[in-house]
Amino acid sequence: MDIDSIVQELALSEIKIVSVVGAGISKASGMPTFRGKDGMWNQYRASDLATPYAFQKDPRLVWEWYRARMRLLLDAKPNPAHKALTNLEREGLAIGIVTQNVDGLHEIAESKNIVEVHGRIRYARCSLCNYIERWDSKEKSLKDSDLPYCPNCEKQIIRPDVVWFGEQIESKRWDKAIEWTLEATIMLVIGTSGVVVPVSSLPIFAKKNNIKVIEFNIETTPISSISDYSIFGPCEETLPVFTQKIIEISRRQ
Numbered sequence: 001m002d003i004d005s006i007v008q009e010l011a012l013s014e015i016k017i018v019s020v021v022g023a024g025i026s027k028a029s030g031m032p033t034f035r036g037k038d039g040m041w042n043q044y045r046a047s048d049l050a051t052p053y054a055f056q057k058d059p060r061l062v063w064e065w066y067r068a069r070m071r072l073l074l075d076a077k078p079n080p081a082h083k084a085l086t087n088l089e090r091e092g093l094a095i096g097i098v099t100q101n102v103d104g105l106h107e108i109a110e111s112k113n114i115v116e117v118h119g120r121i122r123y124a125r126c127s128l129c130n131y132i133e134r135w136d137s138k139e140k141s142l143k144d145s146d147l148p149y150c151p152n153c154e155k156q157i158i159r160p161d162v163v164w165f166g167e168q169i170e171s172k173r174w175d176k177a178i179e180w181t182l183e184a185t186i187m188l189v190i191g192t193s194g195v196v197v198p199v200s201s202l203p204i205f206a207k208k209n210n211i212k213v214i215e216f217n218i219e220t221t222p223i224s225s226i227s228d229y230s231i232f233g234p235c236e237e238t239l240p241v242f243t244q245k246i247i248e249i250s251r252r253q
Contacts, residue, residue, distance in 0.1 A: 024191020
């Protein structure tokens with residue numbers, strides 16, 4: 001079924017959209033694969049460094065790795081798919097975005113209602129107090145030799161504000177993802193194959209609650225079998241077309 005036909009069917013009911021987003025949405029933003037350019041890091045796996053144990057053992061090494069990632073991230077900009085979701089929100093058609101990505105591109109695209117279930121690489125936080133600071137500046141990303149300390153706790157080293165391997169997703173973030181799903185009439189699943197738990201459970205949960213599930217992916221994925229509709233192709237091309245048609249129909253109603 002083509003996009004026009006899908007939109008016409010959706011227009012028969014109330015439109016309240018929640019989006020579940022994965023890495024595929026950021027591909028067109030020039031998000032680089034980490035291996036290759038910074039060859040010194042090829043000897044490491046993410047699971048070697050993105051853990052509480054690694055940070056406790058060698059915080060300097062972990063921070064060097066995250067700073068190297070940040071230097072690459074500084075050049076990434078939101079693409080038309082990110083902006084399409086912002087447009088839905090501005091039109092009052094979207095409840096929120098549940099993203100597995102830590103790149104912060106939804107925030108830069110000026111979406112307001114975002115749950116970043118795996119955290120935010122552009123921020124750092126203190127494990128002992130509520131101190132949080134923005135980290136995505138060239139000045140901070142270049143100081144590989146410096147360990148950042150919390151200005152409140154003084155001797156406590158702050159850490160990237162991300163969910164590491166072995167850590168649990170923050171409960172209030174997950175609760176908000178469930179709340180938005182239950183409020184929605186439509187769930188967009190964008191750029192994710194739906195295999196990473198617990199986010200992979202959201203489309204299943206939506207389906208059980210009679211919420212229309214629409215997949216945007218390059219090709220068939222495990223999500224396809226439970227989706228009401230699958231729209232294949234680069235999401236930076238297909239999603240803006242879909243959202244614009246939804247917006248046009250809602251304005252006429």
